[in-house]
Amino acid sequence: MNDPVSAAYEAFRTELESQGLLISMGVEGLYGRSGTFEDVVERLNAAIGAVGDPDGPEVMRFPPGLGRLQLEKSGYVRNFPHLAGTVASFAGSNQDHAALLARLSNDEDWTDMQRPTEVALTPAACYGVYPVIAARGRLGAAGALVDVYTWCFRHEPSIDPARMQMFRQREHVRIGTPEQVASFRALWLDRARALVESLGLPAAIDVANDPFFGRAGKLLAATQREGNLKFELLVPIVAEAPRTACVSFNDHRDLFGRAWGIELEPGETAHTACVGFGVERLTLALFRHHGFFVADWPDSVRHVLGF
Amino acid sequence: MNDPVSAAYEAFRTELESQGLLISMGVEGLYGRSGTFEDVVERLNAAIGAVGDPDGPEVMRFPPGLGRLQLEKSGYVRNFPHLAGTVASFAGSNQDHAALLARLSNDEDWTDMQRPTEVALTPAACYGVYPVIAARGRLGAAGALVDVYTWCFRHEPSIDPARMQMFRQREHVRIGTPEQVASFRALWLDRARALVESLGLPAAIDVANDPFFGRAGKLLAATQREGNLKFELLVPIVAEAPRTACVSFNDHRDLFGRAWGIELEPGETAHTACVGFGVERLTLALFRHHGFFVADWPDSVRHVLGF
Numbered sequence: 001m002n003d004p005v006s007a008a009y010e011a012f013r014t015e016l017e018s019q020g021l022l023i024s025m026g027v028e029g030l031y032g033r034s035g036t037f038e039d040v041v042e043r044l045n046a047a048i049g050a051v052g053d054p055d056g057p058e059v060m061r062f063p064p065g066l067g068r069l070q071l072e073k074s075g076y077v078r079n080f081p082h083l084a085g086t087v088a089s090f091a092g093s094n095q096d097h098a099a100l101l102a103r104l105s106n107d108e109d110w111t112d113m114q115r116p117t118e119v120a121l122t123p124a125a126c127y128g129v130y131p132v133i134a135a136r137g138r139l140g141a142a143g144a145l146v147d148v149y150t151w152c153f154r155h156e157p158s159i160d161p162a163r164m165q166m167f168r169q170r171e172h173v174r175i176g177t178p179e180q181v182a183s184f185r186a187l188w189l190d191r192a193r194a195l196v197e198s199l200g201l202p203a204a205i206d207v208a209n210d211p212f213f214g215r216a217g218k219l220l221a222a223t224q225r226e227g228n229l230k231f232e233l234l235v236p237i238v239a240e241a242p243r244t245a246c247v248s249f250n251d252h253r254d255l256f257g258r259a260w261g262i263e264l265e266p267g268e269t270a271h272t273a274c275v276g277f278g279v280e281r282l283t284l285a286l287f288r289h290h291g292f293f294v295a296d297w298p299d300s301v302r303h304v305l306g307f
Numbered sequence: 308m309n310d311p312v313s314a315a316y317e318a319f320r321t322e323l324e325s326q327g328l329l330i331s332m333g334v335e336g337l338y339g340r341s342g343t344f345e346d347v348v349e350r351l352n353a354a355i356g357a358v359g360d361p362d363g364p365e366v367m368r369f370p371p372g373l374g375r376l377q378l379e380k381s382g383y384v385r386n387f388p389h390l391a392g393t394v395a396s397f398a399g400s401n402q403d404h405a406a407l408l409a410r411l412s413n414d415e416d417w418t419d420m421q422r423p424t425e426v427a428l429t430p431a432a433c434y435g436v437y438p439v440i441a442a443r444g445r446l447g448a449a450g451a452l453v454d455v456y457t458w459c460f461r462h463e464p465s466i467d468p469a470r471m472q473m474f475r476q477r478e479h480v481r482i483g484t485p486e487q488v489a490s491f492r493a494l495w496l497d498r499a500r501a502l503v504e505s506l507g508l509p510a511a512i513d514v515a516n517d518p519f520f521g522r523a524g525k526l527l528a529a530t531q532r533e534g535n536l537k538f539e540l541l542v543p544i545v546a547e548a549p550r551t552a553c554v555s556f557n558d559h560r561d562l563f564g565r566a567w568g569i570e571l572e573p574g575e576t577a578h579t580a581c582v583g584f585g586v587e588r589l590t591l592a593l594f595r596h597h598g599f600f601v602a603d604w605p606d607s608v609r610h611v612l613g614f
Contacts (some may be wrong), residue, residue, distance in 0.1 A: 023439055027374040028424050032439060035366030035454075060341030061328060063473030064371040064458050067334040068418075078411055081397030081404065086421055086426060088395050088519075089462040090388030097388065097521040104385055111423035114393055117462050118334050119472060121394060130332055131337060147342075149456060155396040155424055166370030183463060213397075214404040219416050262492075301337060 008240035012288070013161045016046050019292045028157040029165035036294060040283045041168070043305040045149065047199075048170045048277050051191050057147035057172060062165075063123060064151035068130050071120040073259055079212050079220060083154040085121035089113035097258035121153035125169035126274040133175055134260035143176025143182075143264060153162060162237050162244045162281050171276040175262060178253075181273040185249050187229075188275040192233055192247045201246075201285050202302045208232040208245065229253070235285045246281045250274050313466060316545035319595070320468045326599045335464035336472035342525045343601060344498075347580050347590045348475070349516075350612040352456065354506075355584050364454035364479060369435035371428060371458035371473075372607035377521050380566055382457050386519050386527060388488040390461040392428035395421035428460035432476035433581040434541075441484055450483025450571060452491075469551045469588050478583040482569060488580040492556050495582040497555045499540055507608045508542050508592050515539040515552065535562070542592045553588045557581050 016022040023032030033041070068086055073079060077084050090100065090113060103110040122128060125148040133144055149170045156163060174184035189205060196203040207223040208230045224230055229251045234243035250273060257270040258263065264270050290297040294307070323329040330339030340348070375393055378384060379429040384391050397407065397420060410417040429435060440451055456477045463470060481491035496512060503510040515537045517526040531537055536558045541550035555579060563569065564577035571577050597604040601614070 013561065024442070025369070025373055026377060026442075030370060030372060030374065030426065032435060033368040035368075038366065038368045061340040061342075061345045061347065062332070063337060063471075065337060065460070065473050066332055067337065070333060072411065077397075077410060077417070079405055081399075083396070084398055085394040085426070086418065087392040087462070088423070088461070089390070089422070090384075091393050092388075096521075100384060101523070103589070104379065110384070114395070114397070116418035116421065117392065118464070119337065119392070119460075119462070128332065128339060131333060135333075137329070147545065153426075155394070155426070157425070165372075166372055167370065169329045211527060216404075216408070216574065218369055220513045283380070 001241045002247065005238075005241045008052045008238045009160045012238050013159065013245050015292075016161055016284075016287070021287060021292065022161060027165075028159060029163065031161070031164065037283060040286060040294065040305065044282055044286070045168075045170055047195065047304055048279075049147065051195055052147055052172050055145055055172075057145040059147045060124070060132065062122065062148065064149045064153065066122050066128050067117045067119055067251055068116070068120040071123070071127065074127055074256065076123050076258060079217065080123065080210070082213055082303045083156060083211070084123060085155055086235070087119040087226065089117050089118045101115045107271040111175070115214050122150050123154055124152055125150040125171040125276060129173050130260045130262065130272070134262045138263045138265065139151060139175065139270060141264060143174065143210065143270065145175075145179055146173045147171075150261045160238070160241070162284050164280055167278060169276045170279055171274050173272065173274045175257075175270045177264065177274050178271045181251060181271040183235070186252055189231065189249055192249070192275060192277070195304075196233060196235065196282070197283070198300070198304045199286060200287055200298055201282075204243065205231055208236055208248065216239065218286045235282070236246065237285050239293070244277050244281055244285070247283060248276050250276070310452045310592045311547075312548045315545045316441045319545050320466065321590075321595070322599075323468055324575040328594060328599065329468060334472070335466060336470065338468070341468060345592060346585050347601065347612070349407045350614070351589055351593070352475075352477055353613065354502065354611055355586075356454065358452055358502055359479050360480075361367055362452055367433070367436060368428065368440065368589055369455065369457045372426045373429050373435050373462065375423070375425055375427040376432065382566060383434065383439065383562065384431050385519070385526065387430065389520055390463060391430060392460045392462055394424045394426040396429065398422040403507065429457050430461055431459055432457040432583060433480045436467050436480050437569065437579070445481065445572065446584040448571060448575060449480065450487055450577065452482075453480045454478075455480060455505045467497045467545070467548070469591050471587055472585045474585060476583045477586055478581050480579065480581045482579050484571065485578045488558060488578040492558055492580045492582070496538065496541075496556055498505045499556070499562070499582060499584070502611075503540060503542065503553065503589070505607070505611045506589070506591075506593060507605055508596055511541045511550065512538055513541055515555065534558075542589070543597050544588070544592050549582070551588055551592070553592060554586050555583050557583070
């Protein structure tokens with residue numbers, strides 16, 4: 001990252017904080033949100049929902065965490081250990097507590113006293129869906145369609161306000177045959193572009209690759225890129241920086257179907273795809289492109305957001 | 308816990324899951340929510356907001372986490388280490404990653420490779436507020452009034468569906484003089500009881516004490532009880548079990564004011580109080596008392612929820 005980019009991120013963040021839209025929490029990538037910011041998030045989320053409503057998806061809402069074993073089984077720990085978050089807690093005795101109190105009083109590190117719990121943080125909204133669908137048994141030819149909205153965590157502290165450690169994703173998830181999954185993704189590529197353009201935001205769609213970890217990850221990224229497995233809808237937020245991925249369109253092939261043993265018919269492993277909207281990123285793009293005063297936004301944009 | 312109580316919790320949970328309102332995630336205390344459940348959560352949350360709107364609180368919305376140092380400074384780690392959650396992540400090299408992959412492939416424990424991050428999970432909605440208010444400097448005689456709504460985590464796996472590990476709290480927080488804080492709490496004791504009764508739920512208010520950890524905690528609990536520092540609004544959810552705390556009314560005296568150095572006027576440390584609504588608990592109480600079909604709920608209840 002060169003200096004003008006860092007400076008531009010800092011300037012945008014300072015502007016958002018001085019307008020009161022984001023609230024510093026003293027940790028990079030964690031922010032409080034004002035009522036105004038949150039109102040736009042909710043309206044945007046409703047607008048995304050309205051696009052998908054005609055398909056009649058099943059609505060599932062998950063907490064910000066899931067089982068650690070579930071995260072492991074999904075392959076996320078293997079591929080993105082640097083981003084994954086697991087939850088630790090104190091599991092000691094009264095005597096251990098005395099030691100903990102002494103450490104706290106002396107401003108000494110106490111984190112080595114924490115023990116892993118069975119809970120991990122959700123890295124992407126759709127991760128909660130696969131084990132739930134798998135537990136229902138064979139799906140049949142129609143497959144499944146699920147609408148989720150979840151707080152996600154990725155450990156990537158950044159000065160870029162659009163790269164938060166905790167953020168929300170609205171996703172639609174399709175579980176079915178390769179053909180069902182392909183047509184779902186094609187449909188949402190069009191729908192998402194139309195929605196984002198109706199919000200007055202310049203959208204470009206490009207092939208993407210995830211930041212898989214390490215040496216093994218290079219190969220996975222190449223496979224993802226060459227197989228056109230992931231597209232992103234990019235919007236310029238900070239002009240000096242690369243465009244920001246605000247929606248992603250993922251074809252997981254049979255990765256989750258195999259991991260969870262999701263079958264359509266006997267012996268036929270399901271394929272899955274998801275479209276995920278980053279609601280904070282789109283909200284930041286709206287403030288960037290239309291200004292900090294929602295009342296001054298273009299009528300057409302306000303209409304889409306139900307103002 | 309005796310057997311009839313456990314059986315009653317299990318029966319209620321099974322009913323909620325078979326009605327599709329809660330979705331098992333394979334970890335005690337973590338549940339997905341159906342669209343119907345979530346719709347009630349949102350309407351309830353709006354009804355709570357409507358009660359507080361006339362006071363004109365400042366709206367702040369926080370992610371499910373806050374800085375680990377902030378959680379520590381607030382005293383939570385000291386008093387409730389067994390409930391507190393901190394977030395760990397992988398911070399190793401390519402070589403460490405190879406070791407991690409080997410552990411995962413061999414189904415061996417890998418959690419000792421996780422390193423603490425700067426992020427902790429939020430134990431109660433108001434914890435995000437104090438550092439933010441403190442950072443603004445002296446408050447003046449009027450103090451502050453804040454409306455928050457946050458996902459919280461407490462590590463207490465339970466078969467009681469009303470004791471979730473991840474749940475949402477809607478809180479109003481008052482920061483001011485002891486008199487301002489006392490009248491805020493008295494006002495909300497009345498308001499909360501009226502709201503809960505308008506929802507057709509039987510409400511009782513009682514003195515409460517928090518599950519402070521260990522030997523030192525016994526004294527803190529006694530102080531809290533004897534000082535009337537915490538009241539709870541209790542609703543019977545599972546008839547065989549103790550009533551469930553659905554709203555809490557907390558007088559923190561100058562605990563957070565001192566911890567964060569929040570001043571009203573020079574040398575005058577702020578007192579704080581909060582009223583916290585457990586939205587999942589109230590939602591479960593609604594389904595328990597009025598049945599699993601929202602359309603059949605009493606008209607008066609449906610009216611309060613804006614149906």
